[in-house]
Amino acid sequence: MRREIFSEEHELFRSECRRFVEAEIAPKVAGWNRDGLTDRETWRRVGAAGFLGAHAPEEYGGAGGDFLFDAIVMEELARVRAHALMVSLHSDICMPYLEVYGTPEQKQRYLPGAISGERILAIAMTEPGTGSDLANVQTRARRQGDHYVLNGAKTFISNGQIADLVIVVAKTDPDTKPPHDGISLILVEGDAPGFRRGRNLEKLGLKGQDTSELFFEDCRVPVANLLGREGQGFKMLMAQLQQERLCIAVASIASCRRSLDDTIAYVKERRAFGRPLAAFQNTQFKLAELAAEVEIGQAFVDKLLAAHVRGEDIVTEVSMAKFWTTDLQKRLSAECLQLFGGYGFMSEYPISGDYADAAVQSIYAGTNEIMKVIIARRMGLE
Numbered sequence: 001m002r003r004e005i006f007s008e009e010h011e012l013f014r015s016e017c018r019r020f021v022e023a024e025i026a027p028k029v030a031g032w033n034r035d036g037l038t039d040r041e042t043w044r045r046v047g048a049a050g051f052l053g054a055h056a057p058e059e060y061g062g063a064g065g066d067f068l069f070d071a072i073v074m075e076e077l078a079r080v081r082a083h084a085l086m087v088s089l090h091s092d093i094c095m096p097y098l099e100v101y102g103t104p105e106q107k108q109r110y111l112p113g114a115i116s117g118e119r120i121l122a123i124a125m126t127e128p129g130t131g132s133d134l135a136n137v138q139t140r141a142r143r144q145g146d147h148y149v150l151n152g153a154k155t156f157i158s159n160g161q162i163a164d165l166v167i168v169v170a171k172t173d174p175d176t177k178p179p180h181d182g183i184s185l186i187l188v189e190g191d192a193p194g195f196r197r198g199r200n201l202e203k204l205g206l207k208g209q210d211t212s213e214l215f216f217e218d219c220r221v222p223v224a225n226l227l228g229r230e231g232q233g234f235k236m237l238m239a240q241l242q243q244e245r246l247c248i249a250v251a252s253i254a255s256c257r258r259s260l261d262d263t264i265a266y267v268k269e270r271r272a273f274g275r276p277l278a279a280f281q282n283t284q285f286k287l288a289e290l291a292a293e294v295e296i297g298q299a300f301v302d303k304l305l306a307a308h309v310r311g312e313d314i315v316t317e318v319s320m321a322k323f324w325t326t327d328l329q330k331r332l333s334a335e336c337l338q339l340f341g342g343y344g345f346m347s348e349y350p351i352s353g354d355y356a357d358a359a360v361q362s363i364y365a366g367t368n369e370i371m372k373v374i375i376a377r378r379m380g381l382e
């Protein structure tokens, strides 16, 4: 179905992005998956081509577009399974904190490098002892003169090995009631004294993504690195989560399309009992059902993209989309793998990677259970 949210300019941008991604990104995916890490040169090339922060203000080197341009980048990267290169985390999850809450000095210091790909961004909320219950973070940031001194540990941090700037969620006041009123966001540069990276964690999927432990041991950063106001961190996080979760839904539907297209091609080629797999009614019904769900999901996501660009509060609907599209992606990748038979289980067939990569989609950016908690709360069910 023709999608109605994109202008001619968006379509032109998509063509450019597709050409770039096919030429420069797709050939690198297997290597990243082998190494467990992307490379800096690629980040710089993506930046130079104008695909980092396509929405970002022109005064800092951005293209000044709307969020639909970023959504196009997400879709094109998902189309070649470049999940390792977490551009949406960098551009659409981390960068907006700097744009919305940064002081003029912070913006000047960090945004141009982020947009050019020189400075890779990460956000560190999760800790070994707490994920969903974010208000319970234990990392402390104590004010000492002109510095904050951070102590604590984070885990599962995407871009953790490669990041040059980490937005760290820390408690500046551990005694507030409610506890989330004591949370602040502190910018920690990669070479800050007392900041140490731990293991690049081994995972079921997203093999090329560096997901890491981070440690802060008397890590000193200037007070000028406070983002926004002290004690406002939790509110700032909540305000940005609509976009973070919409990114997941966009990528989920794009990944579903990739798996579906590959499966349709495979069942037309592979033969059993003297005919192509595509001739079996089971194959036809399964793929017809999945294709219908992808179209339904796309229509919903497109409606949300348009509303998000208009600046509407669609937290409830985005939470719905996050859990629904990621559950679909998990189910779809499993059903498609089944249609590949034994080959679907082999690493050389990308559908096996799709299945492994899908698993995390319902876990990060707020688990799907937390999405339902939010929806229920906003329905007045408490």
Ligand SMILES: Cc1cc2nc3c(=O)[nH]c(=O)nc-3n(C[C@H](O)[C@H](O)[C@H](O)COP(=O)(O)OP(=O)(O)OC[C@H]3O[C@@H](n4cnc5c(N)ncnc54)[C@H](O)[C@@H]3O)c2cc1C
Pocket: 122, 123, 124, 125, 126, 129, 130, 131, 132, 133, 155, 156, 157, 158, 159, 203, 206, 211, 360, 363, 364, 365, 366, 367, 368, 369, 370, 373
């Ligand atoms: C590959 C990967 C990348 C990640 N990247 C980042 C990153 O860049 N930055 C970052 O900060 N974090 C990141 N995370 C962490 C991720 O956001 C957390 O794993 C997630 O929020 C869940 O937290 P948890 O793992 O502590 O699980 P828990 O909070 O311990 O949850 C365990 C289970 O209990 C359920 N549960 C918890 N509370 C409730 C409730 N109230 N009602 C019902 N069920 C509940 C959960 O839904 C889940 O099923 C990443 C994780 C992974 C796996």
